[in-house]
Amino acid sequence: MDVLAARLPSPLTVLSPAAVTVDPDRELVERFQGGERAAFDQLVRRHQRGVWHLVRRYVKRDADASDVTQLAFVRAYRGLASFRGAATVRSWLYRIGINCALSWLRDHRREEPMEIADDALTDANPAPARLLVGEEGARLRAAVAQLPPKQKLVLELRVFDDLSFKEVAELADCTENTAKVNFHYAVKRLRDILGGEHAP
């Protein structure tokens, strides 16, 4: 049993994002709602990178991702006064980012008809090949692209955006348990697709 315990992750050593139960951005929101504009600037500094990378998975060009990110923060600025804290600030911002990215994709559907799927949320553009590093990276990305939409979304939010399962559930519009089960089957399917070394 000791050997097993040594192999397994310890609750004390494996701390995930969800281990933090207090929203670290809550204070900033309260300051902003109290009229302090600088609090919003801090929120931008904290989350622009995460929102940008999230949006970048949906749009194809970096410049477009920057435009959409800017739009997302402008919308957040207008809505922050009414933010009640039902979700974390980060997942709230990410939700706005996803919505803005989907709106952007809809607006530019005619410009890029072959690259924008009908269900943009789940069929977001795969990563551009020019950025992949090595053959294994390309295989991994291709495998992720083959996942069913919900599993893909959950896996990306969890692995690439480092969200807690609670936040993933908020963004994927499901329960936390559903997010965990989807994550399990996403990884399992990836192993099946990849075969070989990652197959059970």
Added chain:
Amino acid sequence: MRRDPRSPSELLAAYVDGVSELPAGERRALEERLADDEALRAEAAETRGLIGKLRELPRDGGEPDWAVLERSICDAVGAEVPRSWWRRFGWRWVVPGMALAATAAVAALVLHAPAREAGPAPAPVPSLAGRDRAPPAEAPRGEDTMALWLDGEGVEVELAAEALLDVPWEGDLNQEDLLPASDLAWIDELDAEALDRAEAWLGDPGSSQPVRRKRS
């Protein structure tokens, strides 16, 4: 759609990637399975390795100049902090406003409560002793009323209690049995013997004859 795990192993990836996010019961159940199932342990190791490799993938796109992006966002939103309507209105006005409204409502209820409505008035509590008691002196009529707050209702009571005496008594006594004040002058004319007899009867009404009213 709600999806609960059918078996602890469905939470394996979540366990591997974030054990602290699993409730204690689910974590324990999975650890028991892992202790007994070598294949599951191997799967856990594979899962951990695959998730690690996914995390090592370079992120999509090249990084923009974050300072430029931040500046563009801050320029786009402007300087004025939008405020929700309830914050714009401000609690400093809401609380005093509500207090003022409550005070006004109570004052209106007390001061403008309708006077006793026409109809049967509450009957006075009968008292035998009251038979021999003179009615109170007549109080001036008019605006001599008093507002009272009874059981959450504002009522107006006339200070002149005479109105209460005008209510016909529906009990055993007849109206004519009540002595008017003007009829009590004869008491002053009673001699000592009569007074003694009256007091004896009042003390024990069955012991002797009641006092007869003597009209002057």
